Amino acid sequence: DVKVTQSSRYLVKRTGEKVFLECVQDMDHENMFWYRQDPGLGLRLIYFSYDVKMKEKGDIPEGYSVSREKKERFSLILESASTNQTSMYLCASSLPGQMNTEAFFGQGTRLTVV
Amino acid sequence: GQNIDQPTEMTATEGAIVQINCTYQTSGFNGLFWYQQHAGEAPTFLSYNVLDGLEEKGRFSSFLSRSKGYSYLLLKELQMKDSASYLCAVYQAGTALIFGKGTTLSVSS
Numbered sequence: 001d002v003k004v005t006q007s008s009r010y011l012v013k014r015t016g017e018k019v020f021l022e023c024v025q026d027m028d029h030e031n032m033f034w035y036r037q038d039p040g041l042g043l044r045l046i047y048f049s050y051d052v053k054m055k056e057k058g059d060i061p062e063g064y065s066v067s068r069e070k071k072e073r074f075s076l077i078l079e080s081a082s083t084n085q086t087s088m089y090l091c092a093s094s095l096p097g098q099m100n101t102e103a104f105f106g107q108g109t110r111l112t113v114v
Numbered sequence: 115g116q117n118i119d120q121p122t123e124m125t126a127t128e129g130a131i132v133q134i135n136c137t138y139q140t141s142g143f144n145g146l147f148w149y150q151q152h153a154g155e156a157p158t159f160l161s162y163n164v165l166d167g168l169e170e171k172g173r174f175s176s177f178l179s180r181s182k183g184y185s186y187l188l189l190k191e192l193q194m195k196d197s198a199s200y201l202c203a204v205y206q207a208g209t210a211l212i213f214g215k216g217t218t219l220s221v222s223s
Contacts, residue, residue: 033210040122042215043157043201058210090156092211102147103211105156 003027004106006091012112019078021109023091030096032074033103034058034066036087043090049074050096081113116140118214120202125220126192134187134217136202147211148176148187149201157201161187189219197221 007022025032033048035058045058047066055066063085067075074093078085088110092103117139126132138146145164149157163169163178163185175188189196202214 031210035213040215043203043213045210045212048210056209059212094211101145101205102159102162105158107156 004091004093004104006089006106006109008109009107010110010112012114013078013081015082015113017078017081017113019081019111019113021076021078021089021091021111023074023076023093023106024072025074025093025104026072027093027104028071029093029104030071031094031101031103032068033092033094034064034074034076035090035092036060037090037108038087046076081111083113085111086113087111116204116206116212118202118204118212120200120214120217122215123218123220125222128192128194128221128223130192131188131190132192132219134189134200134202134219136185136187136214138183138185138202138204138214140204140206140212142206142209143180144205146176146178146185147203147205148174148185149203149213151199151201151216153198160200192221194221194223 004025034046035043049068065077091106094101094103120136148160151157161176168177173190178185199216201216203211
C-alpha cells in the first residue's frame with residue numbers, strides 16, 4: 001500500500017521559531033510537493049521537487065524553503081514562523097513524466113503559530 | 115497565468131445525480147484530475163482525463179473538453195458518504211498539479 005507520511009499531525013509553534021515539517025514517501029517517487037490548504041483558498045503550491053537536491057518555487061514560496069537530500073524525504077522549512085503561516089500543510093508525491101501522474105497525499109500537518 | 119474555477123458549494127439529496135463543473139485557463143495542459151477530500155483527511159484520487167470525452171468509474175464519471183477548458187465530475191446514486199469537498203486540478207507542463215478552490219458537496223437524506 002502506497003504511503004506518504006508527515007511527521008506530525010498537529011504542531012503549535014511560537015512566532016519567530018524555525019519550523020521543520022517532514023515528509024517521507026515509500027513509493028520511490030521522483031516528484032514531491034508541498035501545499036498549504038486554507039478555507040476559501042484551496043490547495044496552493046509552495047514548492048516542489050523533481051529529483052534529489054532539486055527544488056522549484058510554486059505559487060507562494062515566500063517565507064518558506066525546502067530540502068531534498070534523499071529521494072524519499074522532502075522537508076518544508078519555515079525560517080521564522082509568523083501567524084499568517086497558520087495553516088494545514090499537505091505533502092504529496094508522484095511518479096515522473098507528464099501523463100497520468102497521480103499525486104498521493106500525506107495526512108497533513110495542522111500548524112498553529114501563536 | 116493560471117485560473118481554475120469551480121462552484122464553492124453544492125447540495126443534493128440521497129439517490130440523486132449531481133454534476134460539479136470546472137473551468138480552467140492554464141499555460142500548458144497535461145491532464146485534469148479530480149480528487150475527493152473528506153473533512154480532516156487527505157485528498158484521494160478519483161479520476162484523470164487527458165483526452166476529450168467521458169471517463170466512467172462506477173458511480174463517478176468525469177468529462178473533459180480541452181478546446182473549451184472545461185471538465186465536469188458526475189456523481190450518480192448519491193450516498194451520504196459522498197458529502198465531501200471535490201477538487202479539480204490541472205497538471206501543467208513543467209510544473210505541478212495546480213488546484214481549484216474546491217467544491218463542498220452536502221448530501222442530505
